[in-house]
Amino acid sequence: MIQTRLLVAAVVAGTWFLVLAPYSADRIHKATLEGPAPFSVQNVRDGLAETEDTGTDSAKQQIHDFLAQLSTLELAEEERVMAMWLLLDPEDLTRARTAVPQLPPLKYAVDPRFFEPITPSIIRRVIEVYGYSESPLATATSRTRPADLDTRGQLMILLSAVHHKLLREDDAAKLLSAAIALLDLQMERRTVEAELERFMADSSTN
Amino acid sequence: MWPMPARIDEAIWGDRFDAWTTLWLIDHLAQQISALSFSAQTTEIIYPIGYNLWSFGHMALQAMGGAMVALGVPLVVSYNLLLLLGVWTSALAAHALGRELTGSHLAGGVAGLVFATTPYLYAEAGAGCIELVAAGLLPAHALSLVRLMRAPSWRRMWWATAALAIIGPFNWYYTLFAGMFALCFVVWQIIEAGPAQLKSPRGDTQRRGITLVLLSLVAAAVLNAPLISEARRETPTRPSISAELFSAERVFDEVRSVTNGTMPLDEVSADVLSRVDAMQVHFNSTSLKSLLEPKFESNPLYSTPGAFAFTIGLFGLFLAGRRALPWATICLVTTVLTLGPFLNVSGALLLPAASSEWPLPYFWAHEYLPFFSKAYRPYRIAVLSMMCLSVIGAIGAAAWIRSRRLPPFQPPVLLLGLMAFSQPHWSGDKPAARPMASTAVDSAYTALSKLEPGAVIELPLHYQPVSLANAKTQFYQTTHGHPMLNSNQLIRWPDLLRFKQYINSNSVLKTFVNLSRKAPPHVIETADLQDLSAQGFRWIIAHRLVEADQAELSGEMAHADLLDATAWRFLDAALGEPVIDSGAVVIWDAARAVTTPEQIQEDGTSITDIPLIFDPVSTGFPLVLHPGQSTQIYEGSAAALQAWLQPISPDAAISLRIEDSGIVREVPLELVAGHWQYNAQETGTSSPLKLSLVGRGEHVSTVHITLASVSQ
Numbered sequence: 001m002i003q004t005r006l007l008v009a010a011v012v013a014g015t016w017f018l019v020l021a022p023y024s025a026d027r028i029h030k031a032t033l034e035g036p037a038p039f040s041v042q043n044v045r046d047g048l049a050e051t052e053d054t055g056t057d058s059a060k061q062q063i064h065d066f067l068a069q070l071s072t073l074e075l076a077e078e079e080r081v082m083a084m085w086l087l088l089d090p091e092d093l094t095r096a097r098t099a100v101p102q103l104p105p106l107k108y109a110v111d112p113r114f115f116e117p118i119t120p121s122i123i124r125r126v127i128e129v130y131g132y133s134e135s136p137l138a139t140a141t142s143r144t145r146p147a148d149l150d151t152r153g154q155l156m157i158l159l160s161a162v163h164h165k166l167l168r169e170d171d172a173a174k175l176l177s178a179a180i181a182l183l184d185l186q187m188e189r190r191t192v193e194a195e196l197e198r199f200m201a202d203s204s205t206n
Numbered sequence: 207m208w209p210m211p212a213r214i215d216e217a218i219w220g221d222r223f224d225a226w227t228t229l230w231l232i233d234h235l236a237q238q239i240s241a242l243s244f245s246a247q248t249t250e251i252i253y254p255i256g257y258n259l260w261s262f263g264h265m266a267l268q269a270m271g272g273a274m275v276a277l278g279v280p281l282v283v284s285y286n287l288l289l290l291l292g293v294w295t296s297a298l299a300a301h302a303l304g305r306e307l308t309g310s311h312l313a314g315g316v317a318g319l320v321f322a323t324t325p326y327l328y329a330e331a332g333a334g335c336i337e338l339v340a341a342g343l344l345p346a347h348a349l350s351l352v353r354l355m356r357a358p359s360w361r362r363m364w365w366a367t368a369a370l371a372i373i374g375p376f377n378w379y380y381t382l383f384a385g386m387f388a389l390c391f392v393v394w395q396i397i398e399a400g401p402a403q404l405k406s407p408r409g410d411t412q413r414r415g416i417t418l419v420l421l422s423l424v425a426a427a428v429l430n431a432p433l434i435s436e437a438r439r440e441t442p443t444r445p446s447i448s449a450e451l452f453s454a455e456r457v458f459d460e461v462r463s464v465t466n467g468t469m470p471l472d473e474v475s476a477d478v479l480s481r482v483d484a485m486q487v488h489f490n491s492t493s494l495k496s497l498l499e500p501k502f503e504s505n506p507l508y509s510t511p512g513a514f515a516f517t518i519g520l521f522g523l524f525l526a527g528r529r530a531l532p533w534a535t536i537c538l539v540t541t542v543l544t545l546g547p548f549l550n551v552s553g554a555l556l557l558p559a560a561s562s563e564w565p566l567p568y569f570w571a572h573e574y575l576p577f578f579s580k581a582y583r584p585y586r587i588a589v590l591s592m593m594c595l596s597v598i599g600a601i602g603a604a605a606w607i608r609s610r611r612l613p614p615f616q617p618p619v620l621l622l623g624l625m626a627f628s629q630p631h632w633s634g635d636k637p638a639a640r641p642m643a644s645t646a647v648d649s650a651y652t653a654l655s656k657l658e659p660g661a662v663i664e665l666p667l668h669y670q671p672v673s674l675a676n677a678k679t680q681f682y683q684t685t686h687g688h689p690m691l692n693s694n695q696l697i698r699w700p701d702l703l704r705f706k707q708y709i710n711s712n713s714v715l716k717t718f719v720n721l722s723r724k725a726p727p728h729v730i731e732t733a734d735l736q737d738l739s740a741q742g743f744r745w746i747i748a749h750r751l752v753e754a755d756q757a758e759l760s761g762e763m764a765h766a767d768l769l770d771a772t773a774w775r776f777l778d779a780a781l782g783e784p785v786i787d788s789g790a791v792v793i794w795d796a797a798r799a800v801t802t803p804e805q806i807q808e809d810g811t812s813i814t815d816i817p818l819i820f821d822p823v824s825t826g827f828p829l830v831l832h833p834g835q836s837t838q839i840y841e842g843s844a845a846a847l848q849a850w851l852q853p854i855s856p857d858a859a860i861s862l863r864i865e866d867s868g869i870v871r872e873v874p875l876e877l878v879a880g881h882w883q884y885n886a887q888e889t890g891t892s893s894p895l896k897l898s899l900v901g902r903g904e905h906v907s908t909v910h911i912t913l914a915s916v917s918q
Contacts, residue, residue, distance in 0.1 A: 003611055006612070018518075025499040028494070029552070032552040113824070131835045132829050
C-alpha cells in the first residue's frame, strides 16, 4: 500500500514539476513578452488613405508632415543598411546567412533604450570583436534588397557576419560607422513616432 | 555557504544595503554593551536629527552579535557567525518540531533540512537580512503549541507564551506570522475535536489545551504591549492599497524615482511616500509564475519555499495521508497569502488591469484585520509554508520509517541532505557562486578616525540607499567612529520627512543631495557652510574610486555615485585643500572651508561634455581596444580631460594620447578592477590638440567610460 502511495507521489511530482509547471510558466513568460499592441504608424497611413476622420485639415497636414519625415528617415535607414550589406561579398553573405541560427540571443532584446535590438547588437559585437575603430562608409551604390529578405533579415545576416568574424578589419570599421549612423536615424525615427503618437492621442481626445 | 567560512573575517555573504546596515548596528550595539550605556536614540547616523534604533524592527539578534564584538570577536566574524547560527538554529528548531510530531530523529531531520535549505532563507541571507534567516523561533513556537495541546499545563502555557513573546525583539514580522499560525492551529484543533466533543467531558483535555493556547497568545501580547508603540516605528501607519494604484504607470514612475533617489527632495512629500509604502505591498508579492517555477533565486522578492520543499511536502502528503492534511491546509492558506492582495500572474512590475477584479484573501486581511498590515511584504509569509512543508515531510518520512515494506530510510535521508544543502551550487541562480562582498576599508577612514571630533558628510548625499557604494558609507563609520549625516535608514517616511526638513534649511546640504546627478549650477552660501561647522559638522568626504555595483549594469544607476568634473571643481572651490587624500578617498575639513565670497557658484561653463557612443548609461556599449588600437575622442583646445573608467577585461590598460602641434605624448589612465576610477589628466598645453584613447594591454582592453569631459 505505502509503495503504491510512494509511486503515485512520484508520478504526481514528476508530472507537475517536470511537465505542467514548466509548461505553464513558459506560457506565462511568452504571454508577458507579447505585451499590448504597440502604436502603429502603418495604421495612421491606412487611416489617411481610407480618408478616415483624422480631424481638421490642419491636423491632416500635420500628420502628412510627420509621415513625410518618417518616410525620409526610413529611406535613409534603408540606404545605410544597403551600404553595410554591400561590404560583404556574396560568398561571405551566404556563409553569414547559414550561420544565423548559431547566433546567441540578442543582447538588447528588451532594452527600452533602443528602437529595435539588432542594430545595437551589431554595434556592440563589432566593438567586441574588432575593437573600437570607425571609418566612413560611402553611400550605397545599389538599393536593391534581396527579394527574400526584409531589413530585419539583412541586419541579422550582418550581425552573423560580425559575430563569425567574416569582415576584414577596415570593413568592420566602416560597418561600425554606418551602424552608429543607422542607430542615430532609428532614434530620430523613434522620437518622431512618439510625437506622432502623442499628436494622434491628443487629436482623438479633442 | 562555502566559501564564506574560509573568508569569515574579511568578507560577507550578502551585499545589499541591509548587510552593511546590520554590520553597523552590531557595532553600535557592541559599543553600548561595552560602555553599559543603553539608549534607543542615537545621533551616530542622520546627525544631528538622530534615529531611534527601534525603527529597525529587529535588534535582539544584532545585540547577540554586539555581545560577541564586545567580547572581542571581530565585527565581520560575528556577522558571519550569526548568519551560520541563523541557518543552523532554523534547522535544529524544525528538527525538534518534526521529532515531537513523529517521535523519530530521522523524520525530524527531514523537517530540519527542508526548512533550513529553502531559497527563501538563502535569498534573505544574500540580501543581508540575517534576522530573517534566523527563522527557527517559528518552528520553536509551533513546537510549544503542539506540546501544550498534547498535555495542557500552566508550565507549557508559559513556555508557549515565552516562545511567542521573544520573537518580537528578534523580528516583528515573525511575531505576526507566529500569531497567524497559532490562530490557524486553534481553528484546526476546534474543527478536529468537533463542537460536540468539546462540550462533553471527553473533550476536557482539548478544551483546556485550546484555552491555554489562547491564553498564551494573550499573555504574549501583554508582554509585548510596551514594545508595540516602538514596533510601529518600523512600520508606521500603512496606507490603503488598491489595484488601481498598482496598475498606474504614473505611480510606478513616481515610486521608482523616489527609490532610486532621482526625485528632487523638495518634491518628496507625505503623499508621495504613502504611495511608495503602498507599492511595497505589490512589489513584495509572489507571482504565480514564481510559484510555478520555485527556483533558487538571488532576489528575495522572487523567492518561494522552493521546488525541493514542495516536492518533499508532496511526497509527505501522499505517504502520511490524513495526518498531514491540517498542515497541508495551513500551507495552502499561507501560500495563497504570499500572492499578495491581487493575483500577479507573471510578476510584472505593473499589475495588469484585469487583476483588480480578483482581490485575494491578503487584500481583505490587510484592509480589515488589526495588525495584519504589518505583514506588508507578503512573500515573507512563505516562511510559514516552509514550516508546514517541512512538517509534512517529517510525517511522511515517519510513515516510511514505520513501514516494513520500504527499504531503510537512512540512505534516502543522506541523499536528501546532500541534495538540499548543495542546492545553492546548482539550482536556479546558483547563489553560492555569487562573489562575496569584501569588507576592506580604505586607509583614509583609519586616518579620519584619528582626527578631531566632528560629524561627517559623505558625498554624494542620497536619501535612499541607491547603490552598493552609497550603502557602504554607513559601514565605514565602524572604522572612523564620527557621527554622520548619511544613513541607509531613510527608507521610512517619518525619518525621511524630518531629513528633508533639515536639508532644506541649509543651501550647502541642498546642493550636496544627489550632487552626482544634479545639473549645474551648484550654488552655496558660505554662511551656511559656517553654520554646518557650528552644528558640529567637520569632515566632508568624496570618492575618486567607487566600487562598481552589479546592478549598475542596467545603466541608469551608474551615475549615482560618480561626481562629474563640475562637481569636483565646485567642491575644490568651496572647501579648499583636502586634509586627507588617499587617492581613492578625499576628505575636507569644513572648519577650513572658504569664508568669502558670500556665495560660491560653479556653473560648469568652462567644462565641455564629450558625448561617447560607448557609455554604460546611454548605450551600454563597452570600449574595446586591441593592443595599439586607438580611437579619437576629442579635437579642440583643452586644459584637462576628466572621465570615470571601469575595467571590464582583467588586464585592461588604456592610455590617453595627446597630440599637440606635432608633439605626441601618452599618459596611462588609472584603472582598478571592480571599481570606477576618476581620472583627471592635465594636457599641459593651451594649443589645439587631439585626444585619443589607446589600447595598451597585452590583450584586448575592455573598459566602460562615462562622464567624459574636457575643461579649459
